[in-house]
Amino acid sequence: MDEAPGGTHINDLEATCMTIIFSFLDGRECSIAGVVDKHWHQVSTDELLWRQYMKETWDQDEPIGPAWARLPSYRAAYIAWHVAFPDETQRGYLRRAARAWRSIKTWLFQNLPEAEASLQPGASAEAVAAVEEELRSPLPPALKAIYMLHDGQALRHDSELDARQKVPGAAEMLTAVKQRDAAFAAEREARRAAAAGEAAAPPRPDAPTRGPHASLFWGIFGGYSFYDHLVVTRMLPLKRAVFWTRFLRDRGQLSGDQGASSLIVAASFNFHKIFLADLKDGSISVVTGRQTLMPAVPAFVAAPAPAAAATAASGNTMAAAAAGLEDARMSGGGEPAGAEEAGSSGAGGSGSSGAGTAGGAAAAGAGAASASSSSSKASDASAGQQDGVLRWFEEYGRRLDQGWYEVAALDEDFPSKAICLFPLQPPGMRVAVTRGVCVRATTLYAPEASIPGTRNLFTYSIRFSLLTPDDQVEHWPPTAGKARVLPSAQLMARHWVIRDGAGAMVDEIRGEAVIGKYPLLAAGGPEFVYQSCTHQPGPAGSMEGDFKFVEGSIQAPSGSEWDVECPRFDLAIPDFIF
Numbered sequence: 065m066d067e068a069p070g071g072t073h074i075n076d077l078e079a080t081c082m083t084i085i086f087s088f089l090d091g092r093e094c095s096i097a098g099v100v101d102k103h104w105h106q107v108s109t110d111e112l113l114w115r116q117y118m119k120e121t122w123d124q125d126e127p128i129g130p131a132w133a134r135l136p137s138y139r140a141a142y143i144a145w146h147v148a149f150p151d152e153t154q155r156g157y158l159r160r161a162a163r164a165w166r167s168i169k170t171w172l173f174q175n176l177p178e179a180e181a182s183l184q185p186g187a188s189a190e191a192v193a194a195v196e197e198e199l200r201s202p203l204p205p206a207l208k209a210i211y212m213l214h215d216g217q218a219l220r221h222d223s224e225l226d227a228r229q230k231v232p233g234a235a236e237m238l239t240a241v242k243q244r245d246a247a248f249a250a251e252r253e254a255r256r257a258a259a260a261g262e263a264a265a266p267p268r269p270d271a272p273t274r275g276p277h278a279s280l281f282w283g284i285f286g287g288y289s290f291y292d293h294l295v296v297t298r299m300l301p302l303k304r305a306v307f308w309t310r311f312l313r314d315r316g317q318l319s320g321d322q323g324a325s326s327l328i329v330a331a332s333f334n335f336h337k338i339f340l341a342d343l344k345d346g347s348i349s350v351v352t353g354r355q356t357l358m359p360a361v362p363a364f365v366a367a368p369a370p371a372a373a374a375t376a377a378s379g380n381t382m383a384a385a386a387a388g389l390e391d392a393r394m395s396g397g398g399e400p401a402g403a404e405e406a407g408s409s410g411a412g413g414s415g416s417s418g419a420g421t422a423g424g425a426a427a428a429g430a431g432a433a434s435a436s437s438s439s440s441k442a443s444d445a446s447a448g449q450q451d452g453v454l455r456w457f458e459e460y461g462r463r464l465d466q467g468w469y470e471v472a473a474l475d476e477d478f479p480s481k482a483i484c485l486f487p488l489q490p491p492g493m494r495v496a497v498t499r500g501v502c503v504r505a506t507t508l509y510a511p512e513a514s515i516p517g518t519r520n521l522f523t524y525s526i527r528f529s530l531l532t533p534d535d536q537v538e539h540w541p542p543t544a545g546k547a548r549v550l551p552s553a554q555l556m557a558r559h560w561v562i563r564d565g566a567g568a569m570v571d572e573i574r575g576e577a578v579i580g581k582y583p584l585l586a587a588g589g590p591e592f593v594y595q596s597c598t599h600q601p602g603p604a605g606s607m608e609g610d611f612k613f614v615e616g617s618i619q620a621p622s623g624s625e626w627d628v629e630c631p632r633f634d635l636a637i638p639d640f641i642f
Contacts, residue, residue: 075103082107091117091142114138121145121155123163130213131185132169149212156446157209160454165213167461172284175471176483179217179282187215187302195302199327204346206446206454207329216301219279221333231307278480280333285460285642286483287332288508289474290523290595295332295512296474296482297339297642305329312338319355329453337512346450350511350641353521358511361456362639364448459640468492485642486525486595494631500536500550501585501613501628502529509637510597522635523597524607526578528555530585548623550615554584555592556625557612562635565604573609584617600635608632 077085086094086107094117098108107113115138118124127141128134130148135141149158172180187195192212196202203211223241226234257263280296281287287296300308309328312318312335318326326340329348338351339360349357446454463469472484486506487493493506504527513521531539533549540547560573576582583592598607609630615623 075101079107083110083113086110086113087116091121091146109139111138114142118142118145121159123159124166128166132213154205154209154212157206157451157454158212160446160451160458161206161209161213164454164458164461165210167465168284171461171464176282176481178278179284179483182217182219182279182282183284184215184218184301186213187211191215191302195306198306199343201325201343203327204341204343204450204453206346206449206451207327207341210454210457211302214299216299216304217282217284218301219282219298221277221279222298222304224277225333226304226307229307229311231304233303281474281478281480281482283330283332283482285330285339286469286485287474288485288510288523288525288595290597293336293510293513293523293597294475295334295337297330297332297337299330300328308335309340317355318351332512341453345452346454347452348456352511352516353513353519354515356516358516358637358641359452360641361452361459364451364455366448456640460642463487491634494633496629496631497531497539498628499541499544499548499626500531500539500587501553502531503527503611503628503630504529504591505630505633507607507633507635509641511641514599516603518601519599520601520603520635520637521597521599523595524633525593525595526630527591527593528583528585528611529591530587530589532588536587550587550623552584552586552617552622553613553615554617555582555611555613556618558609559611559627560607560609562598562600563606563608564600565602567606570600570605578611582618598635603637605635606632607635 074082082103086097089097091114094108094113098105115127118127118138118141121142122145124141124145126134127136127138129141129144135144149155169180169183172183189212192203192208218237218241220241223234223237226237283296283298285297285299287294289295305328308331309318309326312328313324317335318338318340325344326342326349328338329341330339331337339348340351340357341348348360350360352358466489468487468489469483469485470488471481473479474482474484485508487508488506493504495502495504497503505524507522507524510521510523530536530550530553536549537547555578557574557576558578560571561569562571562573564570579594579596581592581594585592610627611630612625613628614621614625
């Protein structure tokens with residue numbers, strides 16, 4: 065390499081300066097540059113660079129590969145993703161799908177690990193091609209991206225159902241699921257015993273004492289229950305999706321057009337609730353009670369272009385690159401143990417010849433990988449492009465991240481827990497406190513039980529609790545005189561006012577108890593929760609009311625009766641339906 069005037073050579077720059085220069089390249093260009101000589105190769109294997117490339121290209125903060133296993137280095141993870149997904153046009157969708165999957169899997173692992181364990185490995189390119197051939201239609205790229213990272217759920221109840229219907233491969237799947245569930249139970253018992261300092265109990269067959277198998281409740285898209293209506297939605301594997309789409313179409317549960325141009329991607333265990341992905345435009349809809357389709361995701365609205373000044377201010381300047389790399393070095397987060405060795409081995413060996421050492425990296429990085437900047441642009445370009453199902457999927461991951469949902473028993477007759485879709489965050493939940501009694505009200509639209517334009521059914525969940533003595537004092541209204549702390553209170557009656565979208569009252573209901581019960585609340589004690597439902601012809605309305613309580617109990621009152629407010633909550637068909 066020729067020297068610059070004055071005898072200065074680029075390799076005379078400090079390693080930090082070289083790393084900053086390389087940070088303006090993308091992964092492919094970095095791999096090619098690493099072939100030039102030994103010095104450049106050493107710079108090109110810096111884990112801080114590959115950490116940056118992983119974030120830019122795949123939005124991954126950790127060296128996680130496409131099979132969701134942690135790899136020894138960011139460079140190895142980057143190459144693994146590019147080798148697994150060589151189609152550059154697919155990477156924008158894959159980046160978004162991977163980010164959403166990460167949110168969902170993290171939440172499931174922390175809150176419902178049985179559901180996380182039920183996720184299958186991603187569908188291979190060959191498996192996707194076989195399904196497309198069977199459907200005689202290509203899968204929309206957004207839907208394909210979701211399935212290439214996880215091919216749905218394998219649940220014991222579903223496998224037993226499929227085996228009875230003679231779904232191809234169901235018997236083998238059932239055997240594998242039983243083995244997986246047994247291993248999962250044994251591992252959980254071992255962890256429990258280790259934490260308690262005990263010997264692990266011997267494994268025993270899963271024999272529920274009543275009701276359906278627990279896996280009914282492990283659908284990753286959650287569910288709800290009111291009266292005898294119970295739905296918990298799971299993600300169907302591709303082969304299972306094809307079978308049940310045809311099965312239900314042949315039996316009239318789906319119209320011919322729906323079955324021909326759509327694919328069931330998610331459904332409740334009893335197929336009372338069904339989500340269909342459109343194979344032509346990539347949208348997702350839910351089947352209503354009249355077997356018509358209702359969009360489950362709003363139409364795409366492009367975000368306004370950023371101002372030129374803001375774009376310039378956020379540009380990747382040399383100073384910003386230097387500061388970012390220095391911060392990463394100070395944090396120590398960019399160099400996991402063994403990263404240097406792993407990076408070298410990933411490049412094809414750590415020999416002394418520059419060109420020979422980096423040859424493997426050039427082949428894997430340059431041949432299999434596209435530019436990071438191109439992938440970032442593809443990610444932006446994928447927005448609104450046949451991506452309705454992916455936007456629906458991303459929104460669900462966002463809601464899990466933001467604490468919208470909890471894991472709870474959906475039905476008192478069955479102890480198994482599921483993701484409860486009654487939202488815990490505003491605007492989905494409304495809260496009011498009256499003399500120490502807290503009422504939390506939330507509602508859901510039930511499309512599977514609705515007939516749009518005639519009868520829209522909404523289910524609502526009401527939670528009562530009596531605050532702790534300190535909280536009762538804090539929430540006591542200033543105009544009510546001296547605060548009185550209630551050790552207990554009991555509900556006596558209910559009063560509801562239902563309004564239409566214009567605010568006009570369409571119904572008023574008065575009666576004793578709630579669902580036949582008179583909950584007795586203790587200060588600081590657990591909530592009493594119940595679900596019920598209502599319906600209206602229009603797409604929007606509201607509901608409000610109050611509950612009559614008595615101090616002490618109905619049998620032994622210790623004070624007066626009073627009305628506890630239930631805040632107004634909306635009865636409206638939402639933009640996103642889960």
